Amino acid sequence: MKKDKLIVVATPLEAEFVVQGFKCDFEKVKVASGVAFFPKSDEKHAVLTTGIGKTNSAIVLTHFFNNFFIPEEVINTGICGAYPGEGISIGHIAVAESEIYGDEGVEADRFYTLEDIAFPSLIKKDETYFNEFKIPHSKSVRLKLLKKTKLSVYGGKFITVSTTTSNPELEIKRKELFNPLCESMEGAAVCHTCYAFDVKFTEIRGVSNFVGSYAKEGWQIERAMQLTAGSVYAYIEE
Numbered sequence: 001m002k003k004d005k006l007i008v009v010a011t012p013l014e015a016e017f018v019v020q021g022f023k024c025d026f027e028k029v030k031v032a033s034g035v036a037f038f039p040k041s042d043e044k045h046a047v048l049t050t051g052i053g054k055t056n057s058a059i060v061l062t063h064f065f066n067n068f069f070i071p072e073e074v075i076n077t078g079i080c081g082a083y084p085g086e087g088i089s090i091g092h093i094a095v096a097e098s099e100i101y102g103d104e105g106v107e108a109d110r111f112y113t114l115e116d117i118a119f120p121s122l123i124k125k126d127e128t129y130f131n132e133f134k135i136p137h138s139k140s141v142r143l144k145l146l147k148k149t150k151l152s153v154y155g156g157k158f159i160t161v162s163t164t165t166s167n168p169e170l171e172i173k174r175k176e177l178f179n180p181l182c183e184s185m186e187g188a189a190v191c192h193t194c195y196a197f198d199v200k201f202t203e204i205r206g207v208s209n210f211v212g213s214y215a216k217e218g219w220q221i222e223r224a225m226q227l228t229a230g231s232v233y234a235y236i237e238e
């Protein structure tokens with residue numbers, strides 16, 4: 001097994017899409033409340049399933065780092081919701097340029113961020129982080145995917161939420177607050193954990209739906225998972 005990169009997903013179905021494309025046998029190992037797939041091949045990478053949401057992601061990834069190995073880079077992948085209006089659509093690929101906790105703060109007369117209320121989420125060396133974690137190498141990730149795949153690949157800010165943005169009022173509000181390209185329920189927590197452990201963080205997601213509505217019949221979950229798995233292979237290929 002190669003240990004330079006670790007692929008992190010939220011759900012068993014997302015793991016299945018990634019693992020099946022590796023075309024090798026895997027050993028399944030329990031990691032706290034999650035599951036790791038360790039490939040029985042020197043050429044392939046491990047895949048970690050955390051369960052959905054910020055808490056599961058942080059618990060399982062921290063447990064993995066402490067008990068298995070610390071990779072040079074974590075690649076967080078899976079599906080996401082896109083904010084309409086940026087050209088991005090269902091079946092497109094999105095690369096995070098920064099990860100933002102979209103609902104950590106205070107909801108009062110307006111939304112107050114962690115910075116507004118002076119509550120850092122992480123203090124490290126000389127840096128203090130609040131809602132946002134920047135991902136400076138993301139442009140090179142996007143360029144690599146554009147070069148190596150025929151997919152539409154967008155870059156922008158991702159927000160991570162506990163409550164999905166499934167009505168138009170919340171969509172407008174979060175768009176005005178953070179100008180996000182996409183949202184998920186794990187990204188910022190995985191990114192935060194990587195910052196804490198000095199691990200490079202990359203996030204590549206496939207758009208399964210638009211935010212702003214709760215019409216689940218329009219979601220294309222399996223197509224988005226398939227395309228995302230393909231873009232992760234393209235990214236990790238030397």
Ligand SMILES: O=C(O)c1cccc(C(=O)CC[C@H]2O[C@@H](n3cnc4c(=O)[nH]cnc43)[C@H](O)[C@@H]2O)c1
Pocket residue numbers: 010011052053078079080081082161164165183184185186208209210211
């Ligand atoms: O069945 C439902 O009612 C339901 C409501 C909201 C989300 C789901 C999911 O299955 C998605 C959760 C899963 O996928 C990511 N994801 C995908 N689209 C979005 C989105 O628009 N907003 C936030 N997260 C999204 C997320 O990272 C979770 O892992 C089901």
